[in-house]
Amino acid sequence: MTYPGLVSRRTPADEGSPASGTNSAANGYRRLNWKCMLSMYIGHATLYLLLLAAYILVRSHAQGFLGFYYEPVMYAFTVLLAIVLVYTMAAPPVFYVRYRYRITDDRIDVRSGVLVLRHILVPIERVHQVEISRGPINSILGLAEVTITTAGGVATLSYLEVEEAERVAELLNSLVGRMLRERLSATPASLSGPAGD
Amino acid sequence: MVVPGEKIRCHPSIIVERSLSGVVLLAFLVTRFEGTPVAAVLLAAIVALLLFYYRQWKLTTIRFNEAEIVVERDTLFKMKKTLPYTKIASVNVNRGIINRLFGTSRLQININSGSSATVPEAVLTFRRDLADELRSTISEHLYGQEIAPDEDKAVEPLVSFSPVDVIIHGLFSVSTYQTFVGSLFLAYSVFELYTSMGTGFGADGKALISLLIFVAVQVGPSISLILRYYNYRVYRRGETIYLEHGLLRTYKTSFEVSRVNAIRVKQTLIARLMHRSCIEAEVVGLASGSGESLRPILCLLKDDATQQRLLEELVPEFVDGHARERQPEEAKGVLLVRAAIASLVLVLAAAYPSVYVYRETAAIPGIAGTVLPFALPLATAAAALAICYATYVSYRVTEFGTGADLFSFVNGAVDRETVVMNYDKVQMVRITQGPVARLFGVARGRVYLLSAVGGASVSSGYFAGSRLAAIGETVMERIASGEYDWRKNSV
Numbered sequence: 001m002t003y004p005g006l007v008s009r010r011t012p013a014d015e016g017s018p019a020s021g022t023n024s025a026a027n028g029y030r031r032l033n034w035k036c037m038l039s040m041y042i043g044h045a046t047l048y049l050l051l052l053a054a055y056i057l058v059r060s061h062a063q064g065f066l067g068f069y070y071e072p073v074m075y076a077f078t079v080l081l082a083i084v085l086v087y088t089m090a091a092p093p094v095f096y097v098r099y100r101y102r103i104t105d106d107r108i109d110v111r112s113g114v115l116v117l118r119h120i121l122v123p124i125e126r127v128h129q130v131e132i133s134r135g136p137i138n139s140i141l142g143l144a145e146v147t148i149t150t151a152g153g154v155a156t157l158s159y160l161e162v163e164e165a166e167r168v169a170e171l172l173n174s175l176v177g178r179m180l181r182e183r184l185s186a187t188p189a190s191l192s193g194p195a196g197d
Numbered sequence: 198m199v200v201p202g203e204k205i206r207c208h209p210s211i212i213v214e215r216s217l218s219g220v221v222l223l224a225f226l227v228t229r230f231e232g233t234p235v236a237a238v239l240l241a242a243i244v245a246l247l248l249f250y251y252r253q254w255k256l257t258t259i260r261f262n263e264a265e266i267v268v269e270r271d272t273l274f275k276m277k278k279t280l281p282y283t284k285i286a287s288v289n290v291n292r293g294i295i296n297r298l299f300g301t302s303r304l305q306i307n308i309n310s311g312s313s314a315t316v317p318e319a320v321l322t323f324r325r326d327l328a329d330e331l332r333s334t335i336s337e338h339l340y341g342q343e344i345a346p347d348e349d350k351a352v353e354p355l356v357s358f359s360p361v362d363v364i365i366h367g368l369f370s371v372s373t374y375q376t377f378v379g380s381l382f383l384a385y386s387v388f389e390l391y392t393s394m395g396t397g398f399g400a401d402g403k404a405l406i407s408l409l410i411f412v413a414v415q416v417g418p419s420i421s422l423i424l425r426y427y428n429y430r431v432y433r434r435g436e437t438i439y440l441e442h443g444l445l446r447t448y449k450t451s452f453e454v455s456r457v458n459a460i461r462v463k464q465t466l467i468a469r470l471m472h473r474s475c476i477e478a479e480v481v482g483l484a485s486g487s488g489e490s491l492r493p494i495l496c497l498l499k500d501d502a503t504q505q506r507l508l509e510e511l512v513p514e515f516v517d518g519h520a521r522e523r524q525p526e527e528a529k530g531v532l533l534v535r536a537a538i539a540s541l542v543l544v545l546a547a548a549y550p551s552v553y554v555y556r557e558t559a560a561i562p563g564i565a566g567t568v569l570p571f572a573l574p575l576a577t578a579a580a581a582l583a584i585c586y587a588t589y590v591s592y593r594v595t596e597f598g599t600g601a602d603l604f605s606f607v608n609g610a611v612d613r614e615t616v617v618m619n620y621d622k623v624q625m626v627r628i629t630q631g632p633v634a635r636l637f638g639v640a641r642g643r644v645y646l647l648s649a650v651g652g653a654s655v656s657s658g659y660f661a662g663s664r665l666a667a668i669g670e671t672v673m674e675r676i677a678s679g680e681y682d683w684r685k686n687s688v
Contacts, residue, residue, distance in 0.1 A: 107673055115631065115632055116629050116630065118629050119628040121627075123672055125676050126623075151624050152624030152654070153645035153654060155625060
């Protein structure tokens with residue numbers, strides 16, 4: 001069975017670079033829509049504004065509370081603000097360029113990261129639950145997040161277009177369903193469990 | 198004898214078990230508000246609480262059917278819980294003081310679930326003989342073998358654990374960091390008492406608070422472990438491992454070997470000096486619900502040779518003698534950079550307070566004026582040295598090994614831990630490479646498993662990314678080749 005566009009057949013682990021261009025499928029990897037950067041910029045800007053508000057509050061009200069720590073704390077806060085600002089500006093394009101995911105008929109493979117690169121591998125066999133969620137910013141931009149739950153942890157496919165997220169969820173559900181059906185058909189009734197048979 | 202399908206109730210003592218803490222608290226408040234209207238309200242609350250639990254007992258029935266256990270509660274908040282035998286991970290019996298007074302046992306039924314791994318699915322109190330009989334019947338459904346109530350005692354354990362072993366385990370299996378923190382509070386408390394004696398004033402609350410923290414951090418956990426693992430016995434029959442222990446509350450736990458997701462061989466610093474180690478198992482569905490350690494212990498702190506023998510006899514499935522490799526030379530660079538950054542942050546954080554303390558204390562006459570101005574810089578230097586030493590030890594001891602069915606991580610500069618895992622139990626693999634690690638061409642792996650506390654992960658040291666990727670690839674190959682048997686491993 002093939003899964004046009006979205007999924008590739010079982011492939012060996014490779015360290016290959018992602019294909020260029022949105023959703024290109026060299027090595028079976030897919031990339032995100034550019035709108036993910038916009039969503040990240042909005043999210044980061046919101047958090048940055050909150051941080052800035054905290055900075056202003058500390059600067060204007062915390063001198064008495066911090067005592068002789070006031071000056072070093074303010075220096076540290078300023079440095080933190082500068083670092084976060086640089087990260088806020090630089091992270092979305094780097095995230096966009098580096099993020100790629102691949103769903104084959106036996107695994108989910110996600111490579112991502114800005115400073116720290118992550119490579120997550122989830123065997124389809126271990127998938128328990130698939131969930132699509134959308135925050136307010138992503139809803140406006142038509143993006144969604146697919147959360148894949150296993151018995152031991154959770155993997156997330158972030159900033160997918162809504163249709164893509166639904167296709168991914170449907171595909172994963174069908175792959176898991178197919179696996180379960182194959183098992184049921186391959187298992188004699190007496191082996192379906194140690195008890196109650 | 199319980200007839201299948203027959204509705205039965207728990208022993209009425211469950212009313213006392215459930216309401217006791219609330220009643221004691223309310224009774225205490227009654228004594229505080231004696232003679233006031235509040236006391237009358239509190240007394241009414243005690244009666245209401247007892248009535249509530251009485252009604253709950255009266256309207257809760259349990260049915261042990263052929264294929265499942267059904268717990269039904271017909272109160273205002275109705276509940277019907279069906280626990281198919283196929284989904285039950287373990288069934289355990291334990292007895293607390295109240296149970297002993299009433300001649301009852303608590304039957305705890307746990308299911309295979311990561312989301313409710315820390316809480317038993319059903320906690321039922323029955324007469325002791327009935328609880329043993331039910332455990333035996335359910336065990337037959339789960340493991341295909343019955344446990345006769347008196348049979349447990351007849352089985353010869355693989356290793357015997359004396360009360361001294363239990364005390365050593367209680368004292369030295371507590372993590373070194375916890376011991377260190379506890380000792381600091383004890384030292385501070387002694388110092389406060391000493392100075393208060395010197396000045397002639399009584400010790401203020403600081404000494405008492407420090408002492409209480411020491412008791413909470415160090416003494417309490419040790420005593421709790423001693424009470425919990427007193428009379429410890431472990432044995433295996435067929436594919437099932439049985440544990441029995443406890444002084445005040447007794448525990449009888451059993452689980453199938455196939456439910457073990459990983460084995461941890463642990464050594465605290467002191468245990469290592471004594472050449473002792475203990476074994477813990479990651480088994481889902483053994484929640485005791487009492488807030489104590491959820492990981493079953495397969496071997497208390499025992500000499501390394503005995504521990505190894507027990508490991509081989511108890512869980513040979515987790516022994517394959519695969520070779521382990523140390524971190525590559527490149528990892529040294531990453532660890533050194535990390536140590537340098539940590540030391541630098543420490544120095545920067547301590548710089549300003551050091552200058553402040555120097556200015557404030559330099560003018561003090563006597564020995565205090567000589568020592569105090571340099572105390573903080575010296576402490577910072579000592580901490581930086583400790584970071585460097587920990588880095589060196591971490592580089593030396595961290596290992597990673599792969600075998601045909603198993604793989605293992607060894608971690609811990611102070612408290613050492615060897616985790617042996619089966620590929621078939623791996624739920625997810627994550628490999629991460631930070632900017633420094635990228636520079637040196639190494640990565641860290643994190644393996645996600647279903648554990649005693651729900652989902653858990655085990656991290657590796659720094660190794661080549663391709664070496665760590667082999668874990669995920671082996672998992673995939675085993676699934677593809679059919680070597681992975683989902684009947685044994687599905688959760």
